[in-house]
Amino acid sequence: MKKLLFTPGPLSTSATVKEAMLEDMGSRDHAFIEAVKEIRTGLLTLAGVSKEGGYECVIVQGSGTFGVESVIGSVTGENDTLAVLVNGAYGERIVKMAKINRIKHVVLRFDEDEIVTPEATEKFLTENPGITHVACIHSETTTGLFNPVKAIGAVCKARNKVFIVDAMSSFGGVEMNMQQMHIDFLVSSSNKCIEGVPGFSFALCKRSELEKAKGQGRSLSLDLYDQWNGLETSGQFRFTPPTLSIMAFRQAMKELEAEGGVAARANRYKTNKRLLDEGMAALGFKQYLKPEIQGHIISSFLYPSDTSFNFESFYNKLNERGFVIYPGKLSKADAFRIGNIGQIFPADIRALVAAVKEVLL
Numbered sequence: 001m002k003k004l005l006f007t008p009g010p011l012s013t014s015a016t017v018k019e020a021m022l023e024d025m026g027s028r029d030h031a032f033i034e035a036v037k038e039i040r041t042g043l044l045t046l047a048g049v050s051k052e053g054g055y056e057c058v059i060v061q062g063s064g065t066f067g068v069e070s071v072i073g074s075v076t077g078e079n080d081t082l083a084v085l086v087n088g089a090y091g092e093r094i095v096k097m098a099k100i101n102r103i104k105h106v107v108l109r110f111d112e113d114e115i116v117t118p119e120a121t122e123k124f125l126t127e128n129p130g131i132t133h134v135a136c137i138h139s140e141t142t143t144g145l146f147n148p149v150k151a152i153g154a155v156c157k158a159r160n161k162v163f164i165v166d167a168m169s170s171f172g173g174v175e176m177n178m179q180q181m182h183i184d185f186l187v188s189s190s191n192k193c194i195e196g197v198p199g200f201s202f203a204l205c206k207r208s209e210l211e212k213a214k215g216q217g218r219s220l221s222l223d224l225y226d227q228w229n230g231l232e233t234s235g236q237f238r239f240t241p242p243t244l245s246i247m248a249f250r251q252a253m254k255e256l257e258a259e260g261g262v263a264a265r266a267n268r269y270k271t272n273k274r275l276l277d278e279g280m281a282a283l284g285f286k287q288y289l290k291p292e293i294q295g296h297i298i299s300s301f302l303y304p305s306d307t308s309f310n311f312e313s314f315y316n317k318l319n320e321r322g323f324v325i326y327p328g329k330l331s332k333a334d335a336f337r338i339g340n341i342g343q344i345f346p347a348d349i350r351a352l353v354a355a356v357k358e359v360l361l
């Protein structure tokens, strides 16, 4: 049975994206090298920047976390201090990376149902003048909220801080201009809103900042500068690339363009979100976040107050019907999550809501 994934990734992908993986592909094949080139240029375009304008795209093998760790571990020097702005599990993951990589760091924490504010960030930067780098999550997939990255970026820019954004679950599904948002490093991956399959992450980097990372990496395989240097000098990856995932991604980028680009995709996801919210509300579900801070990528629904609700059984019954939802990851509340992204269309959301109604009976 075909299952639809209402998750934050991996996501449901189109048949044509999967078909792009049917031919074996050598890593030195001309067609592969061309695909890598096209993807690197195309991703910069999606972020509103270009190589000529001073930006670079570095593809890193592995899942999204590998890309974030590659940036965090490579761009911060021994004498630098990283500030991590945290309001969910993905922000905490960056703190963990800083610890393991032995990077000097400070943490500004917010509750999981609150956004990171530019005001608090500004105050924190004033109180901690040693901070050189700031890291923040755009779409905090833990809850589904969107942090006001542009305003936070303006605060960082005014104080000359390097600004790193994990836009993993939103890039491609939310219009973004890296330069206007004052982002120096933006990380996302192959299996989120661009709707490819898992296999790699990518860092979009301001070249002048990337160049400073030379010789500074804390890991061989995750050295961002060396990875970039390899791609630039030979067009090759240093180590075995995810060839088929790259071929699928190139197809996914074509399909994003055919859909009408990021604006059109964002509209489809927003429609999904609206239908989901309405449908679930009609069934009595309440959401964890206030509507004003919710993004349109994923929604967190509180467990019904009815004590007979059992998430395990709810999940399994939906799964049997072909609908895969996602558990919660909140520290203080019981909730589950439903994603609005991937090859999911309004009819699929209606079918999901109908199935939820059925399994609740």
Ligand SMILES: *Cc1c(COP(=O)(O)O)cnc(C)c1O
Binding pocket: 008, 009, 063, 064, 065, 066, 090, 137, 139, 140, 141, 166, 167, 168, 169, 189
């Ligand atoms: C998906 C995601 C990641 C990366 O997770 P992986 O499992 O390593 O792909 C990082 N940050 C956010 C906000 C995410 O949604």
